Amino acid sequence: MRVVIAEDSVLLREGLARLMEVGGIEVVDTVGDAEQLLRSVERDCPDLVVVDVRMPPDHSDEGLRAALMLRRTHPDLAVLMLSQYVEERYAVELLTGQNRGVGYLLKDRVADVAEFLDALRRVVDGGTTLDPEVVAQLLVRRDGSEIERLTPREREVLSLMAEGHSNGGIGQALFLSDGAVSKHIHSIFTKLGLPPNESHNRRVLAILKYLRENGKD
Incomplete structure (x- = not known):
């Protein structure tokens, strides 16, 4: 499994990368904004992107919009969105249309390492995973x-x-x-x-x- 991580918090970004590498997952790139994410996907051809919903410059929905664009241009790419809070409309928007290989988790869920790694593999295998708090x-x-x-x-x-x-x-x-x-x-x-x-x-x-x-x- 080849993964690109898009997260503007350096500590969380590097922490996610470390967790994945310990779990045997190859992290091919880590980026801090949506534009870098789009370039990285074109260059590195990952199997999965893990993307923060809110990213620079406005910290609104830049990550989500980049993910939706990637779902259109790379339909086989798995996408797992991360969010600090429950935002139901983002889950709905992400799942609309091409809806295999997609997930939406709260960042707190990363603390359960086994559950988080299982969610990554489930999404890459074409499954769908939603955070229990969203549900x-x-x-x-x-x-x-x-x-x-x-x-x-x-x-x-x-x-x-x-x-x-x-x-x-x-x-x-x-x-x-x-x-x-x-x-x-x-x-x-x-x-x-x-x-x-x-x-x-x-x-x-x-x-x-x-x-x-x-x-x-």
Whole structure:
């Protein structure tokens, strides 16, 4: 796995690089702003970019906009966004469109090294991972949506899906059998109006529906 890190804090940038190198991940470049990130991707052809949402010069959404541009120009590039705070609209925007190989984590999550490295590998393998805090806030946003049709257990399952857990991981977290997890997921797809379709990943579509309907202002 080849990674480029885009983070304007030198301490965090170098800390991330060290964590990845200890975990056997090759860091091909570390940069401090969005323009450097775009140049680095063109030059180094990484498998993954880890990008801070807010970067110089304005510290608003420069990192996010650079990531969205890279998703359009390099559709096979995996992207993991880091943020200091929960900002639901960024998660929604990032997942819209090309939605494989993408993640959104809070910076505090880096403290759990094993969990962080697992998230990197999951995203590079084409998965989707969302910070549990993002998911928790989205769960309580709105009433009257399709998500409200789900039972409390189905909402728990969908929440864990959004965090990037496999069926086996969901079963372990909720003490359910593989068969029970599969039944809950089938029910979620049905209630959210997601019939079988070979051209789409229903798991990702369910997460997107969840984000779009619960992440509105």
